[in-house]
Each structure stands twice: as C-alpha cells, then as structure tokens.
Amino acid sequence: MAGLRTQVFKQVICVHHVYNGAKRFASRIGFIGLGNMGGSMAKNLIVKGHRLSVFDTNPQAVANLVEEGATALRNPADIAKNVECVITMLPNTSHVLETYQGENGIFQGIQAGTLLIDSSTIDPSVPKQLSSLAKNQGAVFLDAPVSGGVNAAKAGSLTFMVGGQADEFEPAKEILSCMGARAVYCGPSGSGQAAKLCNNMLLAISMIGTAEAMNLGIRLGLQPKLLAEIFNSSTGRCWSSEMYNPVPGTMENVPSANNYEGGFGTNLMVKDLGLAQDAATRTQTPVMLGSLAHQTYRIMSAHGFGNKDFSSVYKYIQEIEKSR
Known part of the structure; x- marks a missing residue:
C-alpha cells in the first residue's frame, strides 16, 4: 500500500525542470513559517517552478512571498486543503504542535495522500506522535530539520536530515532538492531531529571556542583576518571559523558583519541546546561541553543577546572583559 501510494505521489508532485525553454507541471506545495530560514526556502521553491500557498502570523513575511508569486491563505487548515505537500519551518515544539493539531491546524484540513515535511528543530519525540x-x-x-544557516537557505544549499518511512524518502528528496544541496535519510521518525540536535550542540561548542580563540589572538596582537586564515588552514579549522566567523570585519555576508542581525538567534540556540540537554538526561549521556554551552547562551540571552545571532558570543566575551 505504501509503495503504491508513493508511486502515485511521485507522479503528482515530483519536481519538473525547465525543458526546451518550457516549464512543465509545477506541483502545489504549502509552506508555513516564513522567517529568516523559511522565507528563503519558500522563495527557492517558487524559483524551481512550484506553485506555493503560504501562511505565517507575520503579515509582512507573507506579503514578501506574495510578491514572489505565492498565494496567501488564512490558516494552516486552508493550506492543507489545497496542496499535495505541506512544509513547516517553525520556531519551537509548541508552535509545531499548534500548527498541526490546533484549531484550524493542518490536521483539520489534510487530504489523504498528502506529504507533510517539518523542517523545524523540535523534541525528537514529537515527530513520532505527528507521524x-x-x-x-x-x-x-x-521530520527534516536543516543545517547550513541563513546564507545556505538563500543559496539553496542546505543539508536536510530526514526521519520517517524509508520508502517516502525519495519523493520527499525531490522537493528538498529545490531548497538544499543534500538530503540524508537518518532512520525512523525522530531520527532527523536527533541528528540535528547533535549537530547544533557541536556548532554551539565550536562557535564559543572560535570566539574565545579569536579574542585571545587579537588581545595578543594578531590581526583577526590573519588569525582566521591560520585557523582555516590548520587543525583549528571548523565551520564557525571558516564560514561564519564571529569577529566583525573578518568576513562579509555573515551576521558579525551586520551587527549580528539576520542570522540564527541566540534564543533559538538556547532552545536547541535545551532539547539536547533533555535528550542527554533521558538517555543518561554525559555532555559536559554541551551543558556549558547551554549555560553560556542562556546567560547571553538574559543579558540582551537573545535576538542577536548566536555568533554574538564574541561580543559577549568582550563585554565580560570590559566589566572587570
């Protein structure tokens, strides 16, 4: 039954590319959650020829997508009634549960045969329930959370970590390829979320380490760009130093070059690290540096950095120095 449903689904919603200058059938997709990440992901679907219906509680975010050619609908239930696939990209677990199960939620309007893809980062137990x-x-x-950040969302080069039925991965991959460079099947429901939480815990730790090392080097008289070049050609190389350096003036087109605006907020990192801590507690897994990173970002949030990009840990370190 699942195999037959998959074949029908693939015929209906698979991605069709431009051929001999003519655009072939574009599938109907709903997108809910048009923030820094979701907005760019939705735009890439439109660029690839999909007909998009969108919803967000932020009217301006919706208006931005309508300008790109999307259709705005009143609520998640209306989205689900009009599409073959719904993608959600929401801030936290409570938002996901409300969007799917609440009044006028997705499950109030869903049609048989619909594919639901949640790219939020949430508790790994929730996808099992929703599945x-x-x-x-x-x-x-x-469940298909993403890695790569805002720039990768804009460029369509995200990595998707997918959990759920194995025989549904291929048709989903066709759609995910419009928004990302790679989609990896991780296992049953919740496995994508498990991979994402581990990845983000490592990211948080490496960003703090990069910020501390850059700050120390600068205080020792080294030029930040030179120090970054050394890191990125040496054993200290990591994504935080090479692609998302936290020191202003070191890189262009990253949050540190824009007063730490427009990236992955500190509050969101606190949320993700909290989920990782819950998972570690539940499985009795020691995560010493993960716990320290969680505490660091919680303190940052309490000191006014909650809405700044998480790489603002570098600025927070400087403020600690000034307060001594």
Missing part, C-alpha cells in the same frame, strides 16, 4: 496522527488520516509525516 502516527498523519498515518491515521492517510498522510505521511517526515
């Missing part, structure tokens, strides 16, 4: 509810209504739910 079961979707199955009861003849639909399929996949």
